[in-house]
Amino acid sequence: MNATPKKLLTEVFGYPEFRGEQQAIIAAALTGSDSLVLMPTGGGKSLCYQIPAMLREGTGLVISPLIALMQDQVTALGELGIEAAFLNSSQSPDERQSVMARLREGELQLLYVAPERLATGHTRSLLSDVPLSIIAIDEAHCVSQWGHDFRHDYLTLGELGSLFPGVPRMAVTATATDRTRKEIVARLELADPDIFVAPFDRPNIAYAVQAKTDPKRQLLKFLQVHRNDAGIIYCLSRKKTESIATWLCQQGFDALPYHAGLATEVRQENQRRFLAEDGLIIVATIAFGMGIDKPDVRFVVHLDLPKSMESYYQETGRAGRDGEAADAWMVYGMQDVVRLRQMLTESDAGDDFKRHEGVKLDALLGWCEGTGCRRRPLLEYFGDALIEDCGNCDGCLAPASTWDATEAARKLLSAVYRTEQRFGAAHLVDVLLGKETDKIRQHGHDRLSVFGIGAGLPASTWRSVARQLIVAGHLRSDAERFGALVLTSTSRAVLRGDTPLRFREDPKGPVATARRSAREQVVAVEDQELWDALRACRQSFANENDVPAYVIFHDKTLHEMLNHRPQTEAELLDISGVGQTKLDRYGEEFLSVLRG
Helix, strand or coil: CCCCHHHHHHHCCCCCCCCCCHHHHHHHHHCCCCEEEECCCCCCHHHHHHHHHHHCCCEEEEECCCHHHHHHHHHHHHHCCCCEEEECCCCCHHHHHHHHHHHHCCCCCEEEECHHHHCCHHHHHHHHCCCEEEEEECCHHHHCCCCCCCCHHHHHHHHHHHHCCCCCEEEEECCCCHHHHHHHHHHCCCCCCEEEECCCCCCCEEEEEEECCCHHHHHHHHHHHHCCCEEEEECCCHHHHHHHHHHHHHCCCCEEEECCCCCHHHHHHHHHHHHHCCCCEEEECCCCCCCCCCCCEEEEEECCCCCCHHHHHHHHCCCCCCCCCEEEEEEECHHHHHHHHHHHHHCCCCHHHHHHHHHHHHHHHHHHCCCCCCHHHHHHHCCCCCCCCCCCEHHHHCCCCEEECHHHHHHHHHHHHHCCCCCCHHHHHHHHHCCCCHHHHHHCHHHCCCCCCCCCCCHHHHHHHHHHHHHCCCEEEEHHHCCEEEECCCHHHHHHCCCCCEEECCCCCCCCCCCCCHHHHHCCHHHHHHHHHHHHHHHHHHHHHCCCHHHHCCHHHHHHHHHHCCCCHHHHHCCCCCCHHHHHHHHHHHHHHHHC
16 A cells, blocks of 8 residues: 555554644654654554654664563554564564564564663674664663663663664653753764654543551542552552552452562563453552553552652553543652652662752652642643643642641751751651650650640641651751751741741541542443443453453443444444454454444
């Protein structure tokens, strides 16, 4: 066929129109230009390099950091009739030889490799003997030492321009501040690249943040409206992922743990099940998630504070890739801040990096303690803007009240001073409440003038005051002294009463911003039987082809079938997500279901 980008989009991928700057990005690649593409998760980054790879002469080389991501992409492309393969350690020698033979014969439109493999002389020699149409560097933020997920093997990718002259390179990522973008361009040695920055907003995601009081009870309350939904729950430690997964199963949820300490086969099986099954919850450390293409993740939960706004945005972006309603919900506490600072202090990183990471953690803590719309400052962090409040976060739906915290702040700072700036928030709260603990008696803190002066406020309020004083810069958590709270240059003015303070008031109970799942919202009672039949048809093909159900069709495509009830092949081809290849493979059976 006389292929064009639009023709491939509609006939192969099954989409009626390009989104955002996809068309301009593809056009730049077709002219041979290098580019940096920032596009939120689920925004359609893959199309930007897959279509040029199909239109330019040669094979498109995609550099991807994870085996699971390569497999997922290659499986999905195969369902579209696109010749794609990967080379990685999961394959047998014979399988790798077969892929290399197909590459040499010019049969592959796309080849996926990891940066580690690309650094070897053997792989570079192999690629030097075949024409390349485009080089796409996925998850390009991994090259930045100031980013949130630096990977040393990405540093070798700057050599690609000289190794493969004339081949356009496209660096793509969902998350990068201005500083990280500049470093990506410099380290990858992109030649005068076109820069494409799509809006960062994911309006379908509802953001909600709560102070950590009783995490399990809070989580259970949140999950009441997500009983049958797929979701990801992030925890800071491996031990916690396993205990939370076990506890969720006891509560009647289908949950599995995922962390780097699990046996490889267990980790791979848990990820396979999450991708293939409906309604399963993965409880994970940050080892899980990059490049996960599952479109129907209805929620992402953080039971501990992530280390930066970049990490938070990247991780929450794994919810609602299909554009349907999803929730990003987090609980956090002072202990999270202390632990993250200790981890940073104990790391082998240089002082500049540690200071930079400390600033990013402060920015995230400040965002958590904000009183207004959450989406606006989140987007502003990445240089984006929202003119009006979003109306889809806890700050908009249940605005926090504020109170005059001037006197409370003075009392807490006095307690910090009187205890010689050597103790963390938990001990200071005990002092203010007048608790006669062994530790207080041991240090003689029951004889201090500040002992018991805070008995009029509950412990939860004092913990909130401590957090908000840190956000305001009037206190600092000293990681080198195991989280001891210390005074800052602005503390004296607060102590004197010269600085009036108004702090957010933590809600008395859980703030439920979670909505019903998109499936429940869209499917009317009278349509439930047909909806179940469409899903059963999809699952049958998924089982037959040994692929996740969403690789056959996304939920969004099934919803459109349900709403429009196509009766002919031509009408089915008008459904978003149905291209010619999928029509040929599955059209007859789905039309049979739709005709009743």
